Amino acid sequence: MQLPNQWIWDMVDEFVYQFQSYCQYRAKLKMKTEEELQLLKQFDQAWNVYGVLNYLQALVEKSQIVQILEREKEGDEGGSNVLKMLGYYGMIGLLRVHCLLGDYRTGLKCLEPIDIAQQGVYTIVIGSHISTIYHYGFANLMLRRYVEATREFNKILLYILKYKQYHQRSPQYDQILKKNEQMYALLAICLSLCPQSKLVEENVNTQLKEKYNDKMLKMQRYDDEAYAVYDELFTYACPKFITPSVPSLEEPLANYNQDAYRLQLKLFLYEVKQQQLLASARSFLKLYSTISVGKLATYMEVDEPTLRAILMTYKHKMHSVDNDGKIISNADVDFYINEDIIHVVESKSAKRYGDYFLRQILKFEEIIGELDRVKLD
Amino acid sequence: MAKEQLSYTVEQLVAVNPYNPDILSDLENYVNEQVSSQTYSLDANLCLLRLYQFEPERMNIQIVARILIKALMAMPAPDFSLCLFLIPEQVQLEEQFKTLIVLSHYLETARFHQFWDEAAKNRSILDVVPGFDKAVQNYAIHVLSLTYQKVPRAVLAEAINIEVPSLDKFLEYQVANSGWALERGQGGSQLIVLPRNEFNHPELKKNTADSIPLEHVTRIFPILS
Known part of the structure; x- marks a missing residue:
């Protein structure tokens, strides 16, 4: 049997959406009527979180999608698409559910069989493409892997910019625009915590500046107003977090639909707070090739031990740890200290000629192929 | 040998039943096993926290505390968050968790002096997990070697919380085993030369911009043939 990928995506997408909405609905206990409460009590296993996760997991396992993807790397394809695609989208569904639960590492693990760096099946249906990258980027942001998040947000935002006109009539057009806006907000957050101007395409950057220039300037400042902006953008752009457990319907009823969101926001703002002084250190470091610890401390109006702590924090926060425990540098401005002297090294951008040529060779080959197919009468 | 066998089984259990409430007690035992054998499995622990999240009434606070301490010991990885x-x-408002969150904050912001002060006041929580101090010292050394080529002795001593005379023994050991070297600084004070890496010697950083991964090149193989 063959079904359009769009339908299969919609099934999985809707399944997760219904679960998410039900959890949100259940959490607003205050407004419930007697009858609703009775029903909730009677059907306390409705949309049980174990069920949801196990269904998605079953799709992934029964479809043997992980093995299929392994085989396809060696160029083997064919057969019915239905089970295979259900399994494929099941992995994306799992990523999404885990993000809703705040379990970012497990979410990314579920997506691992899909190579995000390459065009793949997940990009065929635009809803799936956007959902994948939105959740992937968000999870990476929460894991402090800012460069990875920035890179993928940039790619998808460029893609939406180019192709959104073709989706204007699609029933999902509003959803596309909404996620587009949310991802600009997330990109603004990533770049404020970890400037990576080289990774952002000109067109995306123009859009970003148009939308968030003022806010990004504020976020650099790290005062109360800056926190307010981080808070606002996070709140606007984060997934609709859920509390998966069955509520107790006995006690005085209270709404808890905001609990999960508030926890994630609070922890995110902790992180922002820990990085409080890094932007100012960065802007000073940019001005010097060498400077003594004492002098920089005076400029930043802190004592020497504090400055040493700030500089170490900078190093710690600008280096992420990947799943294998490897340390990866995300720093745009780097430095090292020799006793009391800070030596600054600004990373220079080298043009990536190799990739450029590879792409052009492929394009050229395609054109030649097309020309060959043109039959001249 | 027997221990390895067990850990293998629990890891397998998690891989096969990531969403099965029946493995909860196995996972709890496994946390204790990690504490006593000084091993660590983030994925198993996240799986347990997930089950607690789904069924909060089954949560065991002592187990959660152990997981969090283990996660602190895994820094610089972001496991604690x-x-x-x-x-x-x-649950995070419990006294012992508040303490752990404060400790994590000091480590995340490299304020080692405050960290060791605070840790000293809370030995009863931390001593449950063997190897805690050593793990934090390793993290401190990690951050120092990202930052410094040559670090003043006093800065190092404060970060790892080792005082004379143990400090000299410690340095001797590192010189013999980890490629550290000792030098005299300008003021006559001692400097520790930390091993070179691409983070404290940025010029060692491989210029990835110039290299193309093989799988990208494979895309043009059909054309080349």
């Missing part, structure tokens, strides 16, 4: 993301705010 990953665990907090899954623990309800209500």
